[in-house]
Amino acid sequence: MKQSQYFFKTSKAAPKDDVSVNARLLEQAGFIHKEMAGIYSYLPLGWRVLQKIENIIREEMNTIGAQEIFMPALQPKENWQATGRWDNLDVLFKVKSVHDNEFALGPTHEEIVTPLAKGIVSSYRDLPLAVYQIQTKFRDEARAKSGLMRGREFRMKDLYSFHANAEDLAEYYKVVAASYKKIFERLGVPALYTEASGGTFSKYSHEFQVETPNGEDTVYVCGSCSLAVNKEIYADDKVCTDCGSKDYRETKASEVGNIFELNTKYSDSFNLNYRAEDGSQQPVLMGCFGIGSSRIMGVIVEQHHDGAGIIWPEAVSPFKVHLVALAGKDEAVLEQANRLYSDLLAAGVEVLYDDRTEVSAGEKFADSDLLGIPYRLIISSKTMAENSAEIKYRKTPEAQIVPLNQIIEKFSNA
RNA sequence: CGGGAACUGGCUCAAUUGGCUAGAGCACUCGGUUUGGGACCGAGAGGUUCCGGGUUCGAGUCCCGGGUUCCCGACCA
Numbered sequence: 232m233k234q235s236q237y238f239f240k241t242s243k244a245a246p247k248d249d250v251s252v253n254a255r256l257l258e259q260a261g262f263i264h265k266e267m268a269g270i271y272s273y274l275p276l277g278w279r280v281l282q283k284i285e286n287i288i289r290e291e292m293n294t295i296g297a298q299e300i301f302m303p304a305l306q307p308k309e310n311w312q313a314t315g316r317w318d319n320l321d322v323l324f325k326v327k328s329v330h331d332n333e334f335a336l337g338p339t340h341e342e343i344v345t346p347l348a349k350g351i352v353s354s355y356r357d358l359p360l361a362v363y364q365i366q367t368k369f370r371d372e373a374r375a376k377s378g379l380m381r382g383r384e385f386r387m388k389d390l391y392s393f394h395a396n397a398e399d400l401a402e403y404y405k406v407v408a409a410s411y412k413k414i415f416e417r418l419g420v421p422a423l424y425t426e427a428s429g430g431t432f433s434k435y436s437h438e439f440q441v442e443t444p445n446g447e448d449t450v451y452v453c454g455s456c457s458l459a460v461n462k463e464i465y466a467d468d469k470v471c472t473d474c475g476s477k478d479y480r481e482t483k484a485s486e487v488g489n490i491f492e493l494n495t496k497y498s499d500s501f502n503l504n505y506r507a508e509d510g511s512q513q514p515v516l517m518g519c520f521g522i523g524s525s526r527i528m529g530v531i532v533e534q535h536h537d538g539a540g541i542i543w544p545e546a547v548s549p550f551k552v553h554l555v556a557l558a559g560k561d562e563a564v565l566e567q568a569n570r571l572y573s574d575l576l577a578a579g580v581e582v583l584y585d586d587r588t589e590v591s592a593g594e595k596f597a598d599s600d601l602l603g604i605p606y607r608l609i610i611s612s613k614t615m616a617e618n619s620a621e622i623k624y625r626k627t628p629e630a631q632i633v634p635l636n637q638i639i640e641k642f643s644n645a
Numbered sequence: 646c647g648g649g650a651a652c653u654g655g656c657u658c659a660a661u662u663g664g665c666u667a668g669a670g671c672a673c674u675c676g677g678u679u680u681g682g683g684a685c686c687g688a689g690a691g692g693u694u695c696c697g698g699g700u701u702c703g704a705g706u707c708c709c710g711g712g713u714u715c716c717c718g719a720c721c722a
Contacts, residue, residue, distance in 0.1 A: 240655095240656095240672075242656060242657085242671080242672080243656085243657085243670095243671055243672085243683065244656060244657040244658090244670090244671070245657085246656080246657090247651085247652095247656085247657070247658090247714090247715085248651075248652095248714055248715040248716085249714095249715070250715070250716070265714090267713085267714090268713085268714065268715085316722095320722085321720080321721085322720095322721070322722095338722080339722060341722085370721085370722095372720090372721070373646060373719080373720055373721075374646085374718090374719090374720080374721095376715085376716085381721090429722095430721095430722050436722085447721085489722075491722075493722095519722080521722085557680065557681060558680085559679080559680040560679090560680085561680090588680095590680090590683095591679080591680055591681095591682085591683070591684060592680055592681045592682065592683095593680090593681080593682035593683050593684080594682080594683045594684090595680095595681090595682085595683090596681075596682045596683080597682065597683045598683085600682090609681080611680090611681065612680095612681095613681075621681095
């Protein structure tokens with residue numbers, strides 16, 4: 232993509248109010264734009280990052296046999312009344328049309344997926360099943376805050392599983408937990424497996440917490456095995472359920488995933504039953520497993536930045552390479568940069584090309600640091616004299632001169 | 646939902662005790678200069694000072710009401 236035509240603009244001044252690192256850097260660098268408190272537009276750069284995050288999640292969901300579906304954000308009032316949440320869920324958006332029809336704007340999708348499964352599941356032979364979606368969620372938070380960390384409209388992957396018995400549900404719960412661990416590692420934000428309350432559905436749940444000073448949660452991390460406990464259920468005499476240690480340290484963290492055994496909570500509300508082998512009717516057991524993909528984008532920035540800007544992990548960077556032409560009025564330099572850009576595109580390398588001719592070198596470097604793409608390729612009259620390009624790494628001060636004929640090979644497969 | 650702070654051009658800010666035609670930088674347009682760490686000169690365009698009321702000869706500034714945003718807390722399937 233040529234930067235001169237790309238739908239974004241960096242700003243020299245940070246946004247006035249936003250103090251959180253992710254809000255400040257993502258807005259200043261032109262990845263997102265705030266529309267209201269907790270509600271953002273994603274510009275091409277930000278949208279690419281979100282897509283990368285969600286594609287990694289998608290790959291891992293598919294790997295554990297979950298099937299992708301897509302459910303509506305606008306949902307029938309009756310379903311929410313059936314579970315009692317029309318009146319009891321304090322973050323629910325209720326919308327009314329000009330015809331006075333009322334709907335819920337989905338904060339989560341148990342009220343859709345459970346009746347949906349009724350049409351599919353009728354026998355033990357149909358179980359187990361797992362479906363997921365990646366969707367925009369709506370929750371009227373009392374206080375939206377910290378950029379993408381807590382929004383009123385946000386992105387989430389939600390997985391729902393259906394089982395014939397508790398053992399099968401417990402088994403899948405472990406499979407998902409292992410999958411989540413891998414996902415957060417791939418995303419560059421390793422998460423603490425954290426014991427938490429089960430809310431209204433179950434005795435317990437597990438959260439995936441990423442340590443960050445800006446996190447909303449307080450967790451206690453076992454010093455010997457790193458199993459964590461959320462403050463909400465932590466006791467002073469807590470003994471680690473995994474290794475028996477009593478040695479805990481306190482830390483701030485942000486919840487990026489949460490997994491629950493719903494058991495028959497929603498099956499009961501919607502009479503989701505199956506016929507067992509002995510001919511009896513039995514309630515289906517359910518699990519629900521969430522990952523906040525837009526929050527993760529914020530958490531990644533909170534963890535990966537420096538004074539000059541963002542430092543994207545390669546797996547989620549909007550582009551792999553930032554090609555910067557320092558051409559000025561030197562047509563030959565510009566031509567060489569253009570040629571390298573074409574070659575990189577032809578080789579399938581994701582490249583953002585700073586082709587702007589009216590912008591000083593210093594400004595280009597400052598913008599490049601702010602954007603945080605892992606590899607910067609510089610073409611200038613200096614590199615041209617050596618028939619080479621300079622590679623500068625975003626996360627280290629290091630730079631190297633590489634002959635032009637080796638550039639494509641270097642980036643096309645690594 | 647409680648407390649605090651803020652709101653002036655697309656962005657960041659200024660405007661003396663209530664006083665003249667609301668200024669500057671960034672960004673933008675035109676011309677020129679410049680190109681390895683946020684260059685410069687000249688010209689130009691861009692405003693319902695969050696909204697509504699009030700006080701006053703006169704309100705960006707003072708008063709009342711409302712809104713929005715950020716921060717702290719409470720809340721948080």
